[in-house]
Amino acid sequence: MANKYTNLCIAVTGLNANDNPGPGMAVIRSLKEYFGDGLRIIGLSYESLEPGIYLRDYVNKTYQVPYPTEGTAALVERLSYINQRENLDLIIPNFDSELFNFIKIAPQLKQMGIATYLPTQQQLTLRDKVHLKDFGTKHGFYVPADHKLYTADDLKKAVGEFNFPMVIKGKFYEAYVVYTMDQALKAFHQLNAAWGVPVIAQQYIKGNEINIAALGDGKGNNISLVAMRKLYITDKGKAWAGVTIKDDQLTQLANNFAHATNWKGGYEMEIMSTAEGHLYILEINPRFPAWVYLTAAAGQNQPAVLAKMALGEVVEPYADYQAGKLFVRYSWDHIADIADFQQISAFGEL
Template structure:
């Protein structure tokens, strides 16, 4: 099977690997494990110090692309140039903030010969943090209560409703548990500066944190569902260690989401299981999580399955995975030359 896909050229975003890592390197690792090292990987970066740029054994060449705020015309022009150089077969975006633009230009990319496997704008909007509570109420999901914050003064209303502790979340990324008004104000201003308004205040649910990585086929079915319990969490709420678990209720929850939305592509559900056994949906991220390689290690290679479906091949739903597979993230000093940094910074290519 590997030879069938050996000459593919796939562009990947999300090459950062800091304390809030992107999914790109884990996606690449999964693809290489399935399709072999002859697979050509093209990195798409936004910053000159995204570690994946310099990992030559994983990424064949990297091109900088415009920030999402620069709009679709700049992005399409840049991708047309990259395609001219590399003859891309497929593109897999891995950041929430870039998806709107990639979805918008997907038909034009298809005309150019670049395939994607993405949800539509309506699907993307349904699970947005701003609309999540409404989505849950309409479709029978447990979702914590929330308040949209447009001004710092809006925090007082949120405190009156939720008390402390509560969650303060950015529109795209980042979440903080806050215990005082001073902490809440600080979090609001930080998230507003990073991601804009609204900032979201969310009721704090106490319980066990569980994440679900899943892959929808766009027709109401999940091809893969793998659940993971967080064992170690960073200050930013990111899983730094976790273990695969099996629970029929988690599978049913993900399947209900796929049926409700007809989701197409990878997604992650962040769940809190409370003391009554209710599964609260804290967030639904519209792409693979940074821990996606754990699904591969457990027996369900979701990135590889996405590639096969994107290229028009039928993929049978995975039936099982191994519980008790543990991941522990670690830091590794990757050494590069300053000339590489200068090259990507000045010319936008490496």
């Protein structure tokens, strides 16, 4: 199946696997499953304690890369160095905050012979939390009302409109359901410190939480689409267990989104299904979710298909997947040597 891809070398970010895991390890696991032992995985890390660095069965070598705030020139320089050593075929970035830079440098990467499969800058902006309500209004999607919070005083306006409970969200990550003004202020200051302004206050929608992982072809179609109902949610709102479900309404919603945006690449829709039967879009994440390995388990290996498309292969859209596939996330102590930690910390390579 995958033998024409011998000696494939793919770089992946998002190697953290804590209580708010990045998608990197799930992406790597999916790629390994499809492409087999001939695949070489290069980890791109930001911190010295991202677990993926030490999981040698999955990641062949890791290089530290500059933080997104350091800009594109530093990133290009570092990736050029890595490419000279590794001869990369493809990079799959997995963090919202790094996508702006990767999209910007994609033409330079292409000149180096490195493929990417990313949305455009315009697509990235369309679904931004700050613009999501306007996007929903324009295209006829249900999206909760929101307020942009630049100062603590802005919270009063939001409370006046939504009352409690409401959801306070960071610009890039994290969301808290708050029930009092004290909790709202605490969440605002915490998220402002972590991600900057605006912090977003969003109307609280009651219902069943459903996520869709999908892969858009950049021409208005989804090549793959798998829906999952959250069964267990952490205090950060992350799915710790979930089960694949099938529903024509969900399929239609994701297809409408792909059609409205011409989305290119992986994305995740976070949806609340209400008692009245409305599907509210809470967020659209511009990359694969951390639970993306479930797509492979259900019969649609989205990271592998993205890799094939990025490398120029024409891929037929998937027609079906298995409902009732369950995932349960768990913690596991991986033992490494302090020398490895010192090596990545001091030299930025392991």
